[in-house]
Structures are given as structure tokens and as C-alpha cells.
Amino acid sequence: MLNVQLLLTGNELMSGDIVDTNSVFIAREFKNLGIELTRKVTVGDNLQLLTEQMEQLSVDADILIINGGLGPTVDDMTAQALSEAANKPLALHPTALEQVKAWCVKRSYRLTGPNMKQALLPAGCNIVNNPIGSAPGFSLSHNNCQIICTPGVPVELKAMLRNEILPEIAKQLPEELQTVTQKLKVFGIGESGLQKMVNETYPNWPEEIELGFRATMPLLEVKLTSRSHTSSTLRDEWYNKIKGLLGQHIVSENGNSIAATVVELLNQQGKTITTAESCTGGMIAAQLTGIAGSSNVFEAGFVTYSNRMKAKLVNVNEKTLEQFGAVSEQVVKEMVTGALAVSDADYAVSVSGIAGPDGGTEEKPVGTVWLAWGDKQQVFAKRLYLPTHRIHFQNFIANTGLDLIRRLILGYADEPRYFVERQLKNKTS
Secondary structure: OOOEEEEEEOHHHHHOOOOOOHHHHHHHHHHHOOOOOOEEEEEOOOHHHHHHHHHHHHHHOOEEEEEOOOOOOOOOOHHHHHHHHHOOOEEEOHHHHHHHHHHHHHOOOOOOHHHHHOOEEEOOOEEEOOOOOOOOEEEEEEOOEEEEEEOOOHHHHHHHHHHHHHHHHHHHOOHHHOEEEEEEEEEOOOHHHHHHHHHHHOOOOOOOOEEEEEEEOOEEEEEEEEEOOOOHHHHHHHHHHHHHHHHHHEEEOOOOOHHHHHHHHHHHHOOOEEEEEOOOOOHHHHHHHOOOOHHHOEEEEEEOOOHHHHHHHHOOOHHHHHHHOOOOHHHHHHHHHHHHHHHOOOEEEEEEEOOOOOOOOOOOOOOEEEEEEEOOOOEEEEEEEOOOOHHHHHHHHHHHHHHHHHHHHHOOOOOOOHHHHOOOOOOOO
């Protein structure tokens, strides 16, 4: 098995100014290949310490991933430190320079000395393409160790790791050690609940198929991992069994979010959607418009936080608001019908609730929320209860609204588990 180690750089990591999420991502991606990191070291922007750690780690490791320190400023020292550790002089790398120039031209930036610094790399290194940022990655062999230098910007790291680095490393693995990982995104079932379902339904789960869960709030990622020599028949059999168990709670099989799935479904059908939001403050609309292609399916959303705006923007009857209150079945249904009428969309979802930490009553405690969803023919509504902190409440409810639209588009008839699990005790729904 390959010995893979990780070196993280940056004063921000040492001081706690930023949270290290990159090493978590790197570890998970390598684990999907069947490789677990053997060591992780973090050092600040100190040239001597960086050089010493590069030398020490490369003696033991087969592969050393260095993350951070590729930027244009004086505290970005990875290239210089590796130059000293490997005794390779810094030189202007022509491929790296072209990438930096192209990055500047695309953004109408003037090429400056600090930008040029990102192309000054240890002699003899190979470039690892960075499709997003200005800093090229690079690799170099030292002490029989493959050293791969990556940027600290998470989105750049993820693209490079998945598109460039991991596919090359996978080729180095013996066939019997290569892994096959199949993933499902699930909404509305927690880890413990899902494990209980699996234990009760399939008590004889095969050892050849590793079942794992990863919470990516509010979604749950379900992973089935097996070695390449495991029969495809066995893999397919148990993949289909877990799909059958999860059923309509499966959001995607390609890693998409609920919003991405909804946008994809709407594009396929040539339909549009609108939103009318109170307690989520536009989060549903933001998740939709964060997806490429959403402009084809989303023209308008309404953030109607006050009663006055509910009446003015989506035509909620003032008498309805006075009689039932903003957090009620009647109001969210009128929010849907009003949003549909104003926008002329095909589908709509609305939400009104009490996110807290104050504002609740005995009848409607903090965490109470009404959702409505539907089209011009029918509108549905449901009350849920989620007594948690404000941001988690908003995130879960926004995704719930999207999930209800997903289910409506797909014509699902089964009720999701959260309809039962997220109810206020001793109250009817």
C-alpha cells in the first residue's frame, strides 16, 4: 500500500484564523481510493521549518501532498522551500508562465512581478494544471518520493485533486488494491436511522461491500466501497438493494444537491419555479440560482419577511393574516398561489416559520414552520417542528422545500420520513 503523507502550510492555520477543511477533503478522497493518510503535519510560513519537514517527510513517504503556499506574496514559500530541500534551483517554468499569463488575460489583469513569482519553480518539476486559480500546481521527485504541491484555496484544490492528481495516483495502485466507490445523496434520513434500517433489513451485509455514511448537512452521503476484484454482480446486487431501501429519499446518484436535481428536472421538462419565503430569507432562491442553468427555470422569487410584504408582493389576504397568523397553513398556501399568479411559474414553494431564538408561543413554539408547495392545479401544505439553532433550521427547511418540489415533479406519492419525525408532540399535523 502506498504511504501517503500530507504537509499543510500557512500561518492562518497555525493561528486558527481559518479552519483546516482541506486535509479533511484530501483524506476522504484518498480513502475513496482505498488509501489512508499515514501522517499529517501543519507548519507556519517559516522557510526553514518547511524545508526541514519536506526533507523528513519525503524520506518516509511514497507520496507527499503539500497544500498551500503557492500564491504571489512573500509568505508563500512552498516553491522556495522545495527548491532548497531538493537542491533544485528556482527557474521560470515556461508552462507555468503561460498559465499565469492566460489567467491574467482572461481577467484583464496586468501581469506583475508577484504573478510571475508563481511561475518561479524548482527546476525539473512537472506542472499540475490548476483550471481555476492563478497558481499552477507542480510535482517533483525527491528521496524516491513523489511530492505534489497544491494551492490552499479549497475550490482550486478540489478541482486539481479530482481531475488531475487522484486519477494519476490510481494508476499506480495494483489492480487488487484499487477500489470502486458508489455514492448516493439522501435527504430526510439520519445516519443512525439509516444504519438501523440496514441492520434490520439486511443483517447479513457482505464483508466485500463496505457501507459508509458521511453527513454533509442537511444531506447524507451513502457510500458503497469494494475492491476492484469484487464481482460486479455482487456490487450491483447490493447497490440496488440499498437503493430500494432508501427509495424516494435518494436525491441523486451523481453527487448533486437537491437544488441541482430540481434545476435539472425542471430543465428536462421545460418548466419554471418561483419561491415565496419568510423565515428562510431567500435561501431557497439562492440555492436554486447557485446552479448553472437556473436562469432557464427561475425568473423570480419573493422574500416576504413581514406581513405587509406578504400582502403586497404575493397577495396574501390581510384578513387571513389577522385570523390565522403568518405561520399557518392558510397563509403559506396563499403565498404559493400568489407567487404563481405574479410570476406565472409552473411550480412554487413557500415557507413561513419561527426560526428563533425568540418569537415563539405555546401554540407555535420556536422551530414551528409551515411549508406549502404545488402548481396551478393543486397546493399542498405541511407543518413541521425543528427546534434547533437558527442557521440549521433555515438550511434544513430550505432543503425541505426543494425536496418537496422534487417529489412533486417526479410524482412521488410516499410521504417522507421527516413528515413523521419532525412533528410537534401532542399536536396534530
